[in-house]
Amino acid sequence: MDFQTTLFEAPPSGVPGLVDALSTTERHHLGAGAWVDVRRSWLPQADDVLSTLVEQVPWRAERRQMYDRLVDVPRLLHTYMIGEELPHPVLTEAREALSEHYLPELGEPFRTAGCCYYRDGRDSVAWHGDTIGRGSTQDTMVAIVSVGDPRRLHLRPRGGGDARVFETGHGDLLVMGGSCQRTWEHAVPKVAHAGPRLSVQFRPFNVF
Template identity: 30%
Template sequence: MVAFPQWQNIEHGKVLYLEGFLSQQEADKLYHFMYNKMPWRQESIVLFGRDVLQPRLQAWFSEHAYQYSGLLLQPNPMPQPISALKTKCEQICGQTFNSVLLNLYRDGQDYMGWHQDNEKELGHSPIIASISLGAERKFTLKHKDNKQKLDYKLSHGSLFVMAGEIQHYWKHALPKTKLVSEPRVNLTFRYIKGN
């Protein structure tokens, strides 16, 4: 039986943070599988008119292609362990997902800059479910209008969900840090509309 977790309402949206979403054993097993078995690639994106290597490695699984910042990610079938995680996230979120973007942050110098997940393929107010494996990292939300910031420490085996109109009014980032020397694997589940 799935417990219905408590969402936190924030201005123009809501978030959910479940620290013990996965048991220590589940999280350890999945971390080693993701770290060692995924087809990790360091992709280039267009930033301020220039091609630059992203400061992290990625893998994409979906029935659909996904495009952002000039990068086109091709369809790939989802491996069974990831598909099982997807089902678990769907039960918590009350939302169907058909795609997952994996990021490997090799240490604290790998990061994600300020951005919004607002591509048209995601729909008007997408629900994004994020699972963290490995090193704990700080995740920050910043409101576009009033500049309010919210910080969350995403731990090994945790689930963080963004919903409502967050992608319209907030940006989010995973900042660089000198305090982390271990890798982190992050899976972000989303629903992509087909062509």
Template identity: 30%
Template structure:
């Protein structure tokens, strides 16, 4: 298992960039405090193996009016952009060089909150989606495995103020997760910006 730290990640059939210190620490601290305090977090239920279970984290979906987003069997209607989220979106758009019209906020309260194996390959994201993942708060490990495989092939720490960008064929060939951990970890917010494309 390889561990990457910064810049372009040499992953076959993928385009990933990790910018470990994308934000100044003071800005990252300010954004973390404001988003933690003012986001209307929800914990939706998902249908898994015949049971209704709460997702193991808190979430909120913001975006342009047309940017409804369906994943895990749930359709999320966007909340309107706050001034802070609009500011963050503009900075992320400048960094990645394309427009983005929605952001999923995930709150990992402790090491028992997690995100299971998945690819961001929903039809409304288009053929080769760009996912820009801004990380605030505690460091969590981000794992990658090939689709159809069971072995973790790559891992990287997503630290306070870091920006991970996935684009190109990445979602066709790879899955990712944020696994539960027994190690002590501070609460973490993750903002995943994306471009939702209208249905034909």
């Protein structure tokens, strides 16, 4: 795995420490009720989480219809559904901390964890919004924890307008909230050179 681990990784902090660290999250208002929260270097033991995800998640490759042929989806995927044990205890602590911190706004806990494995710069995800389920009609949140090489998350308003770019690095947290899933789209484009990057997207019930 071609990835340079950090020499200054945050020590284990537990749920209370993770909740306290969220007090320094920076909120970016996008307009139309949409916002993005960013907290750099939030996840402890990011190096260990990265290696555990690569080795233990039952990754699957998907194919999709593109015009008259099937093509490979350019990343590997797996989703931990409600009640399934996450592959690293720090991820369980992260989900609990996010649920506690965002409960006043979200009104419910985060329940599922979708995992994406971008193996190199050729892996990507096209423009989309998580609008299957309640996200198509209600304000909600998707909390993304990233480990591995930095990649850029691009956001653009549905229907056109200026795009915003957020770089997500090793151990960073990015939360899309408010109307973001309905009024904005997001993508992770291909890049010329990048090492492995994994993201874990925590979602409430029936948000996909």
